[in-house]
Amino acid sequence: MAEYAFEQGPIRPPSEAGSLLLRVSRNCAWNRCTFCPLYKGQKFSLRPVADVVRDMETVADNVGRIRELHESADGESFKKRLRTFYYQLPEAERPAMLAAIKWFEQGMTGIFLQDADALLGGTRRLKPILDALQRCFPWRPRLTCYSRSATVLRYSVQELQDLARGGLDRLHLGLESGCDEVLQAVAKGATQAMHIQAGQRIKAAGIELCVYLMPGLGGTALSTPHALASAAAINAINPDFVRLRTLAVVAGTPLDEAWLAGQFEWCDSLTLVRELLTFFNALGDIQSRIESDHALNLFEDLAGAWPQEGTRIKAMLQRYLDLDPQTRTFYLLGRRCGQFRGLGDLKNVERMAAVRKLAEEADITPENIEEVCRELTRRMI
């Protein structure tokens, strides 16, 4: 039997940056999505429930020790004492202490169950984990996890309600697309109907839902159907959050092989922005929040309450389409180099000067900018 060790996985949603990461399973049981590099070559396993519970108990103990230190010292003195205390621990105990320290510093308001699909294993497995969470963290931090539509559909609404009563507040569901042709092409293991049914079931159970949409996933060929069918799926679900995470074709993935073989055409920025505009024009009167908190997205400020901020969001996309080719080149370069977060940054004199200089030095022009951006994007992953 493998020896117990505190574990945390590599991935969490952007919104869970301050959450405690508790690993209930390792890697991804599906692991076939052609665009996804995350767990390729890694074997899936469910962690023993006893180990997951031990992780929680260890973090809860550590939080208690940190609180004691915090109460007996303040400011700089607390930080110094915490550092000394940490380095006096045996090395094997440090990862769990580090996780507790980071969580304490963030206010201990959220917990995220890892890895790719924490609902695998069913309610019998999750019940003791949820019970232990309530026992170890009685102030009830917000509890969230990733799952897949196929897994959610193994649960009835009533079983999902039991999870909600047990403390599960929010599910993150990677739709990526609502278009069957795209979903099949990228081996997502779901159809539009499955996504809709799973999303509606989560909402009916009273669990908050964040769905992920991947602009560009249909490539040039399926850009419009991808936008329209994704909007239709999201209209039918009415999720609480829609998170954009633009496609990057990552070296070594099956999608990369298809791209290199000329079987997939990676959208340029104009196609991508037209696709987003088509998507938002087809998005109905749902009550959601659009989020764009990923570095791969072209605009970090393409976010806001829907439908209230729909006009601003669509105007922003149209503004990009209306830019002259040289300004668009500067924007793309600035965005990919981390100088720009949104179109408003084009007016930032210092940043614009830095981008112009870079464009001149590297000989980046409207003719080669898309190719440069693809390379920069591949390196960002």
Ligand code: SF4
């Ligand atoms: S289900 Fe998620 S983690 Fe698993 S291969 Fe697909 S995108 Fe990657």
